[in-house]
Amino acid sequence: MDNWIKKQATLAGSRTAITDGKQSLTFAQLAKRSDQLANKLNDLSALNNQRVAILTNNSVAGYLIAMAVLNSGHTIIWLNRRLSATELNYQLADSQVDVCLYEDRLNVSELKCRTISFSEVNFASEKALPKHLEFDLETAASVMYTSGTTGRPKGVIQTFGNHFNSAMASALNLGVTSADEWICTVPIFHISGFSIMMRGLIYGMTVRLVSNFDEEEIHQILVKEPITMISVVPYMLKKLLAIKQKTGDTYNEKFRGMLLGGGPIDQETLQQCEKMQLPVVQSYGMTETCSQIVALSFSDAQRHIGSSGKPLFLTQLRLDEKTSEIQLKTPALSPGYLGQPEKYATKITVDGWFKTGDVGRLDAEGFLYVDGRSDDMIISGGENIFPDEVQAAYAQCPFVSDIAVVGVADDKWQQKPVAFVIPNEQTLLAKDLSDYGRQRLAHYKVPKNFYLINEFPHNASGKLQRFKLREMLDKNEVNELQ
Amino acid sequence: MDNWIKKQATLAGSRTAITDGKQSLTFAQLAKRSDQLANKLNDLSALNNQRVAILTNNSVAGYLIAMAVLNSGHTIIWLNRRLSATELNYQLADSQVDVCLYEDRLNVSELKCRTISFSEVNFASEKALPKHLEFDLETAASVMYTSGTTGRPKGVIQTFGNHFNSAMASALNLGVTSADEWICTVPIFHISGFSIMMRGLIYGMTVRLVSNFDEEEIHQILVKEPITMISVVPYMLKKLLAIKQKTGDTYNEKFRGMLLGGGPIDQETLQQCEKMQLPVVQSYGMTETCSQIVALSFSDAQRHIGSSGKPLFLTQLRLDEKTSEIQLKTPALSPGYLGQPEKYATKITVDGWFKTGDVGRLDAEGFLYVDGRSDDMIISGGENIFPDEVQAAYAQCPFVSDIAVVGVADDKWQQKPVAFVIPNEQTLLAKDLSDYGRQRLAHYKVPKNFYLINEFPHNASGKLQRFKLREMLDKNEVNELQ
Known part of the structure; x- marks a missing residue:
């Protein structure tokens, strides 16, 4: 296919590609600017490797650098700015990247590769690159790391074809019109955010970028600007709903709906959404499938509380007969993990x-209910946390002889990680363990509470029984470390 | 991918799939009915061959038979009901079909294969077929014959992937919403019509089927029913425009536009459309590309009179440096001609x-102008006519010693075929030649006028110079045979 950036410059040249409310670029300007930036990266010898890492917040500068990397025919290694230096260095080494481009205000002092700030790129000279005229559907556009239950994190390869098919599936589900404008408040280094950028390129649609989730700001944007779609996770939905209820404001007349990831919403919230005429499309997807592959329309939601919806037009889905594991086929499916076939x-x-790895059920009408991770993954505020990874970070901790992590329900974050520990010393404080974790893990992964335990429940084959830990919590059988 | 018919039964089961204004079927009913019909075809042993020919008008019965053939995993050989028995028999033999399913009121007495009427199918018993659960994107869904300039007609293979990508390109160009309803008045055995059926399946969209183009009827439908899109060729557009001008009627409020194939419209018609607030999207495409691949939006039309528009998101297009031939790449491109690699x-x-085979120009902004067929193809009322094929039909005609066919402008049909003849007898009448042609060719291919000539203009290498024939006509240098 034609290079999408250049293609939209001819198809929708005068339409706004990206805006943060202050700075805006049309598709024609985007094509020009990403050509220039690619030439500057070339001048900095930053494009010698096929893969280039990007560490950024949601910003037009970060968006443009990402577009420049794609435009030059290179693959983006998306770094999560919330990870620790140790975690990031693992990903940089694993992806064999030699350059990390970063937003100026972020701290990269501990990163073990060449780092180039966005301003350095901007101040560089231009050294013309050969024009990269085609996007090959089989080529990797992006790589995003996900932690697994066992072993090291995996770099999920997302091809241009994956992104294209994901955008098509979304178009068939949610519709696509020339008036569409999608607000991106979820991180662009996650598939939830990056998929909005890619839909923008494929549809010729305006992306309204917001740096942080500030519910008052987003609410005002939804009221005053011609936004049609927004992607949210449950805690964002609840905050926006609360403001809408408080103010009684109506969103702009073009607003079509909220795409909700990160788990289904409860009946009460759903009813309140209905009352406030807030159409929510619940969805289910993962990094490996380039965003949503199952979705629940607002009109079906009331009759199917707790469901993630139906497999989209491009998704084939089945449940394993024995384990009820959700298994699927889709052209949006990643072709593999980087270097880990x-x-x-x-x-x-x-x-x-x-x-x-998820366990689920299908009802008679074909609606999917996701019952949980077969591997105990925790989803907290839209971020995936794997208990085994958190436990591994504490493996060498001198304060505890053993630790087990589980997810528990949380009003704000849907779930939060908590830990059960067998302490090595009497005077141990929760703060010590928390600090220890914060030096080694993204903050959201650090257990929010620590509970004392003498012995861990195991089954006959020695496997940790996390459900028993949760039962002990429910029954108040454990003491919390202060 | 999942079988599209079964998929839409789960995704959009209660939505109307097809309606002719009297008879309607939901997607759930369509899935059930096409399962039954496939079982009936099986009982009739009509599915022994991978390919099944269908000869039908635009009717719900014909639509259902086509869906049953797809649903059972077979390939449709679409027959054009306007062709002569000789032409159809060639196609039946070439595609190695052993069964032709036909609409009852059509005449199949001269067809040289087993013929089964739609009522025979309906009255058959059911013999259960194994469920065909997937549509493979690489598999042929349909074959449509096009005549070439030389040699025998070619069966253009259209895969499920071709149809899918064509529908996606159309969605990205025209948008897609859950309110969409497309009226199909163009023949379903042409790609213009069949592509509407396929979009219906892929989008989960209602197709409003009309048997014949009756401008009064279509106008009333556009006014009274919630139609959003219509596909037309120029003469249809002009007739609908005239009624709109006469009555001053407004189409229903959901109406979004007309997709025009078969050549660009003139400035005057365009201005009248604008005056009547009739949005027309001009387009360029062919059987080999599964419908439109270049399109001109209404907003661009006034500044680019005569243009076919810009290559769609999925279309890569270039002009041959020497010949200015339009060349392209698209995932909607047919993988080949049946049996003629x-x-x-x-x-x-x-x-x-x-x-x-078309010659064109691109302007500075990337708009395409199609200057004509390099091989003198005539487009008349949306049908392609190849002069060489018409000439070949007269090759054995005893009344003439030689004949040359060219297309000339026509108010009603855009172009019409006319012939220049060197007669063998003095008393020859135009009617004799016309009757001769009608026995061997589809009626629309028979020259509308015959002109007397003594010698044909040829270039140095002996190639017929059709442009000189047209000049003679323009200058009134030839006499018409009465």
Whole structure:
């Protein structure tokens, strides 16, 4: 296919591609600017490697750098700015990246590769690159790391074809019109955010970028600007709903709906949304599938509380007969994990279906209910947390002889990680353990509470029984470390 | 991918799939009915061959039979009901079909294969077929014959992937919403009509089927029913425009536009459309590309009179440097001609571009102007006519010693075929030649006028100079045979 950036410059040249409310670029300007930036990166010898890492907040500068990397035919390694230096260095080494481009105000002092700030790029000279005229659907556009239950984090490869098919599936589900404008308040280094950028390129649609989720600001934007769609996770939805209820404001007349990821919403919230005429499309997806692959329309939601909806037009879905694991086929499915084909192979069934690791049910009408992770993944505020990864970070901790992490329900974040510990010393404080974790893990991964335990519940084959830990909590059988 | 018919039964089961204004079926009913019909076809042993021919008008019965054939995993050979028995028999033999399913009121007495009427199918018993659960994107969904300039007609293979990508390109160009309803008055055995059926399946959209183009009827439908889109050729557009001007009627409030194929419209018509607030999207496409691949939005039309528009998001287009031939790449491109790989190979350049045979220009902004067929194809009322094919039909005609066919402008049909003849007898009448042609050719292909000539103009290498024939006509230098 034609290079999408250049294509939209000819198809929708005068339409706004990106705006943060102050700074705006049309698709024609985007094409020009990303050509220039690619030439500057070339002048800095930052494009010698096929892969280039980007560490940024949601900003027009970060968006433009990402577009420049794609425009020059390179692959973006998306770094999560909330990760620790240790975690990031692992990803930089694993992806064999030699350059990390970063937003100026972020701290990269501990990163073990060449780092180039966005201002350095801007101040560089231009050294003309050969024009990259085509986007090959089989080529990796982006890589995003996800932690697994076992072993090291995996770089999920997302091809241009994956992004294209994901955008098509979304268009068939949510519709697409020339008036569409999608607000991106979720991180652009996550698939939820980056998929909005890619839809923008594919639809020729305006992306309204917001740096942080500030519910008052987003609310005002939804009221005053011609936004049609917004992607949210449950805690964002609840905050926006609360303001809408308080103010009684109506969103702008073009507003079409909220795409909700990160788990279904409860009946009460749904009813309040209905009362406030706030159409919510619940969805289910993952980094490996380039965003949503199952969705629940607002009109079906009341009759199917707790469901994630129906598999989209491009999604084939089945449940494993024995384990009820959700398995699927979709052209939006990642072709593999960077450098770990053997790991990816374990995720594919003999007859070619992708094993999500999630357990689910289908009702008679074909609506999917996701019952949880077979591997105990915790979803907190839209971020995935794998208990085994958190436990591994504490493996060498001198304060505890053993630790087990589980997710528990949380009003604000849907779920939060908490830990059960067998302490090594009497005077241990929760703060010590928390500080220890914060030096090694993204803050959101650090357990919010620590509970004392003498012995961990295991089954006959020695596997930790996390459900028993949760039962102890529910029954108040454990003491919290202060 | 999942079988589209079954998929829409789960995604949009209660939505209307097809209606002719009297008879309507939801997607759930369509899935059930096409399962039944496939079982009936199986009972009649009509599915022994992978390919099944269908001869029908635009009717719900014909639509259902087509859906049953797709639903059972078979390929439709679409027959054009306007062709002569000789032409159809060629196609039946070429596609190695052993069964032709036909609408009861059509005459199939001269067809040389087993023929089964739609009522025979309906009255058959059901013999359960194994469920065909997936549509493979690489598999042929349909075959449509196009005549070429040389040699025999070619069966253009259209895969499920071709249809899918064509529908996606159309969605990105025209938008897609859950309110969409497309009226199909163009023949379903042409790509213009069948592509509407396929979009219906892919979008979960209602197709409003009309048997014949009756401008009064279509006008009333556009006024009274919630139609959003209509596909037309120029003469249809002009007739609908005239009624709109006469009555001053407004179409229903959901109406979004007309998709025009078969050549650009003139400035005057365009201005009248603008005055009547009739949004027309001009387009360019062919059987080999599964419908439109270039389109001109209404907002661009006034500044680019005569243009076919810009290559759609999925279309890569270039002009041959020497010949200005339009060449393209698109995932909607047919993988080949049935049984004629050598013929298809001549249509592909060494670097993999499809040679359309059309000559064109691109302006500075990237708008395409199609200047004509390099091979003198005539487009008359939306039907393609190849002069060489018409000439070949007269090759054995005892009344003339030679004949040459050219297309000339026509108020009603855009173009019409006319012939220049060197007669063998003094008393020859135009009617004799016309009757001769009508026995061997579809009626629309028979020359509308016959002109007397003594000698044909040829260039140095002996090639017929059709432009000189047209000049003679313009200058009134020839006498018409009465």
